[in-house]
Amino acid sequence: MPKRDTICSISVAKYIEQVESFHGYAAPGLIIGGFMVDLAYRHLPQGVLLDAISETETCLPDALQLLTHCTIGNGWLKVVNLGRFAVTLYDPNTGDGIRVYLNPAKLEKWPEIKTWFFKLIPKKEQDTKRLIKQIKEAGSDICDYEKVKVKLNKVAKKHRTSLGICPRCKESYPVADGDVCLGCQGNAPYLIN
Numbered sequence: 001m002p003k004r005d006t007i008c009s010i011s012v013a014k015y016i017e018q019v020e021s022f023h024g025y026a027a028p029g030l031i032i033g034g035f036m037v038d039l040a041y042r043h044l045p046q047g048v049l050l051d052a053i054s055e056t057e058t059c060l061p062d063a064l065q066l067l068t069h070c071t072i073g074n075g076w077l078k079v080v081n082l083g084r085f086a087v088t089l090y091d092p093n094t095g096d097g098i099r100v101y102l103n104p105a106k107l108e109k110w111p112e113i114k115t116w117f118f119k120l121i122p123k124k125e126q127d128t129k130r131l132i133k134q135i136k137e138a139g140s141d142i143c144d145y146e147k148v149k150v151k152l153n154k155v156a157k158k159h160r161t162s163l164g165i166c167p168r169c170k171e172s173y174p175v176a177d178g179d180v181c182l183g184c185q186g187n188a189p190y191l192i193n
């Protein structure tokens with residue numbers, strides 16, 4: 001496959017700039033994620049509003065949020081954390097979609113990417129410049145794609161349930177959670193003074 005210099009019709013350089021401003025730095029996984037989203041789009045019909053799934057919490061949700069209209073906040077992006085480096089874009093009416101995943105067998109040709117992906121050496125020993133260069137050269141060649149049919153009930157948007165006022169903290173919460181909110185049930189990640 002010829003080397004691609006665009007990701008979803010913007011230049012790779014421009015995409016990397018967007019990654020830096022959105023994610024804080026040019027994370028290798030997010031650059032690969034851009035090529036993955038681009039590969040999915042190339043095998044999907046144009047002009048259909050698609051929903052997205054990320055199978056990992058790292059990097060790929062940000063690639064989807066940068067390149068599609070799907071965000072976690074608007075509910076069109078679902079993170080189904082299977083721990084696999086894969087994304088799916090699909091038609092929310094039919095469930096028909098394309099899943100793109102990183103194929104480890106294809107990393108043999110790209111030692112710097114393999115070393116980084118499998119964390120084979122400490123981060124500070126990684127040659128980042130060479131890594132980014134290989135990622136740009138490899139593009140989506142390290143990935144495969146497949147047609148999938150998404151189980152729509154598994155990714156359905158949760159509708160808001162009725163809200164009440166928590167008697168302890170006096171904030172609103174879904175009454176289905178219990179007599180007091182989940183925070184007051186001990187699930188809040190804060191130390192209490």
Ligand SMILES: [Zn+2]
Binds near residue numbers: 167171181182184
């Ligand atoms: Zn409360």
